[in-house]
Amino acid sequence: MTVPAIRVTGVTKQYGALKALAGVDLEIGQGEFFGLLGPNGAGKTTLISALAGLVRPDSGTLEVMGHDVVGDYRNARRALGVVPQELVFDPFFTVREALRLQSGYFGIRDNDDWIDEILESLDLTAKAGANMRMLSGGMKRRVLVAQALVHRPPVIVLDEPTAGVDVELRQGLWQFVRKLNRDGHTIVLTTHYLEEAETLCGRIAMLKAGRIVALDSTANLLARFTTHSLRVRLAAPLRDPALSVTPDEEGWLEFGFERFEEVEGVLARLRAAGAEIAEMHLGEPDLEKVFIGVMHAA
Secondary structure (H helix, E strand, O other): OOOOOEEEEEEEEEEOOEEEEEEEEEEEOOOOEEEEEOOOOOOHHHHHHHHOOOOOOOEEEEEEOOEEOOOOHHHHHHOEEEEOOOOOOOOOOEHHHHHHHHHHHOOOOOOHHHHHHHHHHOOOHHHOOOEHHHOOHHHHHHHHHHHHHOOOOOEEEEEOOOOOOOHHHHHHHHHHHHHHHHOOOEEEEEOOOHHHHHHHOOEEEEEEOOEEEEEEEHHHHHHHHOOEEEEEEEOOOOOOHHHOOOOOOOOEEEEEEOOOOHHHHHHHHHHHOOOOEEEEEEEOOOHHHHHHHHHHHO
């Protein structure tokens, strides 16, 4: 039987009166691209820190590739690569030196061939001899990704990896991460860019106040919590109780619908109410609406 890439069972962590994790149970299968979402303070970083062995939970267990992060910490650390949210780097080393040093932490020597491949994949080859402090913020973040990969971990956790990264660098990063996932690596992503999670993640967990309040495939979450929308901006304000929708300050009305054939009925009601349509947009279900709905309901 294949062990999960990550297994979290009954994990709690409290800092004084603050309950950062309030009994988290979670399994992430090998090869998944998994999203871990939640507002600031939901417990995402605490959970990641516990997986990495940086935080000791008050109760519960955490495993990476079947290795307990406390009882079998060496193998658990070797199976996990974490890209932290903060830009942490040593200003005294070049990019290549930093990666060689990171390799040494895992007892890996003569790792230059793999380092060269990582540098090329992350478009860092030209910066290999540059001092870390001379890099832009986006390039530093790429080096953090490279450091998380030098020991070839099967599980990779990306904690806000594109924060402060420009569009071109972001696209290159996601292209590389997708390749890693296709090659069999398990990817766990936390991000405030919900469109990234919607596009990349096959399954998503949402945390609030240290608890998982939603867990399902991305497709199921979109289907359960949101609908398609029809937005129309009227040429002139219209208030008709029969429409059951009030225009906003700019004259826009929004109608939700499940099936596209319902659109004609909405338009017919608008015509009957004497509305003149200036603009019209059809909207797909999106993860931002799911997120807002789940957080308000939890």
